[in-house]
Amino acid sequence: MTQRGTPQPSIHWPMALTQVIPAGMVTLRSLHRRDGREWMALRGANAAWLNPWEATAPNPLRPAGGFPEYVKAMTKQAKAGSAIPLVIELGGRIAGQVNVTGISGGSQLGGSVGYWIGREFAGLGIMPTAVAMVTDYCFDVRDLHRIEVNIRPGNERSLRVVGKLGFRDEGLRARYLHISQGWRDHRTFALTQGEIPEGVLARYLGSDQAPTRDQAP
Ligand SMILES: CC(C)(COP(=O)(O)OP(=O)(O)OC[C@H]1O[C@@H](n2cnc3c(N)ncnc32)[C@H](O)[C@@H]1OP(=O)(O)O)[C@@H](O)C(=O)NCCC(=O)NCCS
Numbered sequence: 001m002t003q004r005g006t007p008q009p010s011i012h013w014p015m016a017l018t019q020v021i022p023a024g025m026v027t028l029r030s031l032h033r034r035d036g037r038e039w040m041a042l043r044g045a046n047a048a049w050l051n052p053w054e055a056t057a058p059n060p061l062r063p064a065g066g067f068p069e070y071v072k073a074m075t076k077q078a079k080a081g082s083a084i085p086l087v088i089e090l091g092g093r094i095a096g097q098v099n100v101t102g103i104s105g106g107s108q109l110g111g112s113v114g115y116w117i118g119r120e121f122a123g124l125g126i127m128p129t130a131v132a133m134v135t136d137y138c139f140d141v142r143d144l145h146r147i148e149v150n151i152r153p154g155n156e157r158s159l160r161v162v163g164k165l166g167f168r169d170e171g172l173r174a175r176y177l178h179i180s181q182g183w184r185d186h187r188t189f190a191l192t193q194g195e196i197p198e199g200v201l202a203r204y205l206g207s208d209q210a211p212t213r214d215q216a217p
Pocket of ligand 1 (some may be wrong): 049050053115116119123124126127128150151152157158160161164
């Protein structure tokens with residue numbers, strides 16, 4: 001961990017992080033244009049699973065753009081230090097995505113984590129592992145102060161992810177994000193740097209919430 005008050009550490013992009021869990025090797029890595037076919041196939045097959053929780057554009061006239069434009073925009077933000085858009089792989093197959101967005105500097109030094117996984121990969125402990133990995137990265141490498149996750153109150157599976165990792169419940173934000181074609185209330189969960197001294201991933205994997213051999217596919 002770097003000292004408070006020192007200049008921001010340099011931004012590493014592209015980047016990759018790995019962790020082995022009973023389900024296999026979880027890799028978080030930079031999103032690339034060449035992921036388009038596999039990424040779109042996974043999201044196409046999971047449209048009904050993802051739609052209730054997906055961010056949407058409040059202004060429908062805004063041009064949607066395709067996967068290459070999405071990667072270009074996210075890569076630009078990654079290089080500028082305002083986002084960390086990562087594909088999640090399990091054993092080399094794209095399983096989902098975890099993004100840190102809205103990374104702020106100045107006196108806030110925080111960001112929001114968003115995520116999704118394909119249904120066939122659900123229940124293996126992949127997302128708590130991925131969120132723990134990226135949160136530790138934000139605190140230890142990027143020297144951010146605060147990471148938050150915003151979840152619709154009815155999203156029980158996602159509430160389990162932050163519950164397993166010990167994020168603090170900071171309460172309800174009314175009509176906070178545009179999701180599934182409307183402004184939706186969200187519960188905000190957060191951690192600040194140093195709040196879990198042993199690290200979010202180490203604490204999760206050492207807890208009774210960690211994925212077990214029974215959760216290997
Ligand atoms: C929320 C989500 C990311 C969780 O990822 P995950 O890797 O499955 O996380 P976990 O393995 O910890 O499972 C979380 C919960 O999902 C449920 N679950 C378990 N197996 C499951 C399966 N085969 N299918 C669906 N849900 C299952 C359980 O309630 C589990 O909690 P438990 O471990 O206490 O029983 C995933 O369900 C998802 O992508 N959902 C759709 C998109 C979404 O909600 N994104 C988040 C927006 S805030």
